[in-house]
Amino acid sequence: MKGPLFYSKILLFGEYGIIRDSKGLSIPYNFYNGALKTEANPSDEAIKSNGNLKRFVTYLQTLQNDQPELVTFNIDVLKSDVEAGMYFDSSIPQGYGVGSSGALVAAIYDKYAQNKITVLENLTREKLLILKNVFSNMESFFHGKSSGLDPLNSYLSIPILINSKDNIEATGIPTQSLNGKGAVFLLDSGIVGETAPMVTIFMEKLKEEGFRKMLKSQFIKYTDACVENFLGGDMKSLFANTKKLSKVVLNNFKPMIPEQFHQLWQQGIDSNDYYLKLCGSGGGGYILGFTQDLEKAKSSLKGYSLEVVYQF
Structure with missing residues (x-):
């Protein structure tokens, strides 16, 4: 069966x-x-x-x-x-x-x-x-x-x-272009993440007024913008907002990012070769990456395994 x-x-x-x-x-x-x-x-x-x-x-x-x-x-x-x-x-x-x-x-x-x-x-x-x-x-x-x-x-x-x-x-999403230079990819952290402990950390952080403010004024603002940009096919704005989102996550969600990836995360923001964000609750598992130039991202992330999810 x-x-x-x-x-x-x-x-x-x-x-x-x-x-x-x-x-x-x-x-x-x-x-x-x-x-x-x-x-x-x-x-x-x-x-x-x-x-x-x-x-x-x-x-x-x-x-x-x-x-x-x-x-x-x-x-x-x-x-x-x-x-x-x-x-x-x-x-x-x-x-x-x-x-x-x-x-x-x-x-x-x-x-x-x-x-x-x-x-x-x-x-x-x-x-x-x-x-x-x-x-x-x-x-x-x-x-x-x-x-x-x-x-x-x-x-x-x-x-x-x-x-x-x-x-x-x-909803419908913009059609993929399989020879497009831009891509969304998965980066394997090589670590298994557990959802429940990560959600617990997040719920604890929600008790802090500063964290709640940051969520509203930055994290949610950029997340909403990214969704609208992606669905509207506005890739230029998408990358500008993904970069902002990547920074906010690195500064405020450090426990959800495996420590050995903190530098790699920053490197993407500094070089603009790729931007990383959490995939699911974090703590391990996959990290989601966005790049305007897949070949550039591959060479910057040499030694890591990348799985392309979507190309444009």
């Missing part, structure tokens, strides 16, 4: 900001994917995944008992499939900020949710918000607090524009 594929995602803009109502833009990233699977001779990895699924099923049962109006599952079928060894076969790296738990949540909802909202429906804003709320509750099992955006992106496999917490919409 093998279920349909669910893809990883990249939040191009909006990490942390969307908690405080900034804009955000999330796109599917088809390089990685995962599917529910059962096989006769499971690997150690499959057995471990199956163990995680057992705990997740217990959580989902509690969720539906507490909030039956939110979501109900074919829980008996789900339980028996998990007992029979079902696991999530995924190439999505965990702790890398590309939505490994989101794809799993989407796969479970797709197969076992009752009265589910399907991808083929006319996805009104109201339906998107219902889905986001269901996914937020489901994914909280993994992170403690989830916006629900990762599973939403994985489930629908279309770019999603976040205008604010209660205003999200499916």
